[in-house]
Amino acid sequence: MAKAAITVKKLHYTYPNSTNEALHNVSLTIKEQEFVAIIGQTGSGKSTLVSLIDGLIKPSSGELNVVAGLEINATTKTEYLSKIHHQVGFVFQFPEQQLFAETVAEDIAFGPHNLGWPAKKIEKAVDEALKMVDLPLELKSHSPFALSGGQMRRVAIAGVLAMDPQILILDEPTAGLDTQATNDLLKLIKDLNEKGTTIIMVTHQMEQVAYYANHVIAMSNGQVVADTTPQQLFRDAQRLKKLSLTLPVSVEVAQFLSKDGITLKNTEPLTLDVLADEIAEAMRRKRK
Numbered sequence: 001m002a003k004a005a006i007t008v009k010k011l012h013y014t015y016p017n018s019t020n021e022a023l024h025n026v027s028l029t030i031k032e033q034e035f036v037a038i039i040g041q042t043g044s045g046k047s048t049l050v051s052l053i054d055g056l057i058k059p060s061s062g063e064l065n066v067v068a069g070l071e072i073n074a075t076t077k078t079e080y081l082s083k084i085h086h087q088v089g090f091v092f093q094f095p096e097q098q099l100f101a102e103t104v105a106e107d108i109a110f111g112p113h114n115l116g117w118p119a120k121k122i123e124k125a126v127d128e129a130l131k132m133v134d135l136p137l138e139l140k141s142h143s144p145f146a147l148s149g150g151q152m153r154r155v156a157i158a159g160v161l162a163m164d165p166q167i168l169i170l171d172e173p174t175a176g177l178d179t180q181a182t183n184d185l186l187k188l189i190k191d192l193n194e195k196g197t198t199i200i201m202v203t204h205q206m207e208q209v210a211y212y213a214n215h216v217i218a219m220s221n222g223q224v225v226a227d228t229t230p231q232q233l234f235r236d237a238q239r240l241k242k243l244s245l246t247l248p249v250s251v252e253v254a255q256f257l258s259k260d261g262i263t264l265k266n267t268e269p270l271t272l273d274v275l276a277d278e279i280a281e282a283m284r285r286k287r288k
């Protein structure tokens with residue numbers, strides 16, 4: 001059995017300038033090497049939850065364990081929180097907006113430099129991170145601002161990967177990208193996951209949940225309202241509707257077909273490929 005990468009116990013969080021709880025009694029476990037999708041409407045608490053996991057803020061009460069031994073609760077000293085950043089990489093929404101350096105190499109080196117790594121180790125980390133995001137090493141001396149939108153986002157992500165995080169949080173990583181850049185970036189995230197990185201991705205796209213995640217956490221009003229597999233989640237269309245969440249197209253088509261008397265063996269085909277296979281199989285059965 002995979003070990004727990006993150007354990008959250010009875011977590012509550014209220015922003016200092018607010019009287020309402022942004023998170024209420026959240027408990028969950030994320031195992032090593034899972035690909036977790038966090039979903040829910042705007043204001044449901046997704047960003048607050050991932051900020052707590054990254055040690056950007058401290059719980060008001062309850063506790064978190066991030067990777068073996070790093071515990072955070074309301075009394076944790078702020079200096080201690082920086083330890084979390086060594087283990088957990090955070091790719092913010094539109095991360096390219098945070099690019100600042102004159103060259104791609106300097107930008108990617110910023111995080112490792114802050115960790116106090118020696119120059120040789122930083123150089124190696126920059127090269128490896130560029131390779132991971134599938135950008136040519138020639139770009140190192142270029143200005144990040146001369147690149148395309150998709151490339152800028154990759155440079156920003158390389159800056160996080162250069163610190164070799166065991167856990168990578170991505171807040172809507174494909175927002176604003178075209179279809180090609182979206183698919184390329186998701187493939188990259190999937191590759192990282194397959195090589196061992198635990199992925200936590202905030203997304204509004206149910207297709208991304210269906211194609212990539214093996215664990216999905218749905219939030220509503222600061223609470224976890226579903227903590228399950230995509231297959232299980234998409235089985236309950238009524239519940240999704242209540243949460244104002246949609247079904248992936250492939251599952252929706254399967255449900256339409258079922259209403260027309262064509263029942264697929266797999267009632268929640270998570271991808272269009274699976275849907276096509278299921279329809280072909282149902283047709284064969286019908287002809288017999």
Ligand code: ADP
Pocket residue numbers: 015017018021022040041042043044045046047048049
């Ligand atoms: P999501 O990421 O799902 O959109 P958030 O975690 O940003 O949700 O927000 C959860 C709740 O916390 C919302 O009610 C939101 O208004 C509130 N909130 C978020 N950030 C702040 C802040 N900096 N100060 C006060 N309240 C906030």
